[in-house]
Amino acid sequence: MVSPNPEFFNELTAAGAGDVKLCFQCGTCTAGCPSGRRTSYRTRKLMRMAQLGLREEILNSEELWECSTCYTCVERCPRQVPIVDIVISLRNLAVAEGHMYPNHKNTAKNFSKYGHTVPVKDDITALRESLGLPGIPPTVLASDKAKADLDKILTVTGFDKITSE
Amino acid sequence: MAKYAFFLGCIAPLRYPGIEKSTREVCKALDIELVDLDDASCCPAPGVIRAFNKKTWLAAAARNLALAEQKGLPIMTICNGCYGTLFDAAHELNGNPEALKEVNEVLKEIGMEYKGTTEVRHFAEVLYNEIGVEKIKEKVTKPLEYQVATFYGCHFLKPSAIKNLDDPENPHILDDLVEATGAKSMPRQQKMLCCGAGGGLKAAFGDVAMKFTQTNLENMQASGAKYIIDVCPFCHLQFDGSQKDLGFNMPVLHLSQLYGLAMGMSEQDLGLSAHITPVVL
Numbered sequence A: 001m002v003s004p005n006p007e008f009f010n011e012l013t014a015a016g017a018g019d020v021k022l023c024f025q026c027g028t029c030t031a032g033c034p035s036g037r038r039t040s041y042r043t044r045k046l047m048r049m050a051q052l053g054l055r056e057e058i059l060n061s062e063e064l065w066e067c068s069t070c071y072t073c074v075e076r077c078p079r080q081v082p083i084v085d086i087v088i089s090l091r092n093l094a095v096a097e098g099h100m101y102p103n104h105k106n107t108a109k110n111f112s113k114y115g116h117t118v119p120v121k122d123d124i125t126a127l128r129e130s131l132g133l134p135g136i137p138p139t140v141l142a143s144d145k146a147k148a149d150l151d152k153i154l155t156v157t158g159f160d161k162i163t164s165e
Numbered sequence B: 001m002a003k004y005a006f007f008l009g010c011i012a013p014l015r016y017p018g019i020e021k022s023t024r025e026v027c028k029a030l031d032i033e034l035v036d037l038d039d040a041s042c043c044p045a046p047g048v049i050r051a052f053n054k055k056t057w058l059a060a061a062a063r064n065l066a067l068a069e070q071k072g073l074p075i076m077t078i079c080n081g082c083y084g085t086l087f088d089a090a091h092e093l094n095g096n097p098e099a100l101k102e103v104n105e106v107l108k109e110i111g112m113e114y115k116g117t118t119e120v121r122h123f124a125e126v127l128y129n130e131i132g133v134e135k136i137k138e139k140v141t142k143p144l145e146y147q148v149a150t151f152y153g154c155h156f157l158k159p160s161a162i163k164n165l166d167d168p169e170n171p172h173i174l175d176d177l178v179e180a181t182g183a184k185s186m187p188r189q190q191k192m193l194c195c196g197a198g199g200g201l202k203a204a205f206g207d208v209a210m211k212f213t214q215t216n217l218e219n220m221q222a223s224g225a226k227y228i229i230d231v232c233p234f235c236h237l238q239f240d241g242s243q244k245d246l247g248f249n250m251p252v253l254h255l256s257q258l259y260g261l262a263m264g265m266s267e268q269d270l271g272l273s274a275h276i277t278p279v280v281l
Helices: A007-014 A018-022 A028-032 A043-052 A055-059 A072-076 A083-096 A102-114 A122-130 A144-156 A159-163 B011-015 B017-029 B054-071 B080-093 B097-110 B123-131 B133-139 B173-179 B206-222 B233-246 B255-262
Strands: B002-007 B032-036 B075-077 B120-122 B147-151 B227-230 B252-254
Touching (some): A007 A018, A018 A043, A043 A055, A072 A083, A083 B054, A102 A144, A122 B017, A144 A159, A144 B097, B002 B054, B002 B123, B011 B233, B017 B255, B054 B097, B075 B123, B080 B120, B123 B255, B133 B173, B147 B173, B173 B255, B227 B233
Parallel strands (some): B002 B075, B147 B227
16 A cells, blocks of 8 residues: 655655646656656656655655656646656655665766766877867866865755765 | 857766867857856756755856856857756746845855856857858858768757747757758657656666667668767767667767868867767768
8 A cells, every 4th residue: 555645745845846736647748758668657657646745655766767857748748847847856855865876876976076977087188188178178177176166065065965875 | 259158068078079179169160259167067967966966956057157157258068968957057046036045055155156147058059049050151161961860969959948949849950050061961750859868867777778779870770861960968978889789880970070070170180089989971
């Protein structure tokens, strides 16, 4: 048995996903979803589960992470439900409870370490130089001060909790 | 002369520097002045970092927007992901005193403030809307008679309600841009199908992402296209990196690289050695 949790709606609203209430379950989203064609992710079902407050079922689900954020559903939704924003908000709640795939954690760690989602590679640095570009791009990678500023933002907003083991 | 703060992102400078190089050269040829957005970070990525912690995502994006604001310049991106994040963040913050106040509480910690004035543009859209296809044609010194598949990706045009660039289901601006070089954009089925890489799918469910890519490649091949032209380094990475395993062999070029070629850049300057699917021109 699943147990609906009406309080979840308040939590969703606080997370910026309150507009899920606008969904009237027509299924246009699922019909056009390229991920749904290839996985068990069903957009309409996820929206209904959110409306009903099936919190644990959603936050533990693999399907929550199978949306590629392509916005096809958002473009076609007759109720203008911000579906991708809702998926993102639900993912935030899942991550806050420690649900995170190892490769996603690696991406988060790269962002913390480099200020970029991918690491610097020697062969690319050499290629950059051969093209007349600075070996290290003029981003946060080239400035300790800028990196320290970004680090501070990550700490203040609680991102370090995500990247710690 | 149009002038922009050049936002590099991650994949272009750190995996396909030829895209960065070509963009710089093409902009020079088209009298677009690019000023490096020094100290910028990852946008941060809309499908992963935003999915992990929206507060971090918005504050780090606001820092990037504020860096451009300090220069008094609009941002130009060469990546749909960066465009998605920075456009969305600016949309959320600009003209919204409450949201600005909240994000500035964070930026205050590093002695910065975002006033909410930065405009965010995408390279392809700047070329189409600010330069125009006719002026681009004048700059083509080496017409390219390629049959190509144009790949818009998702976050260039969508969500269209806030971007308003083109019809998100049946667009034409990238096709027009590509055909300005003499190339032919081949019509195909499911042209707007996602590459599969976005939303953290490539990292967590690479096999699912590959299924999206495979359908795209099959439709591209059936259309008679010989090259793939994209406007996003992440789609670029997905198509370039996956073909060997999927048994396809269509060279992948970012629009800036196609334009670089058409405007007389040497093949060497396109940085093609970073490509995994060999580029034979």
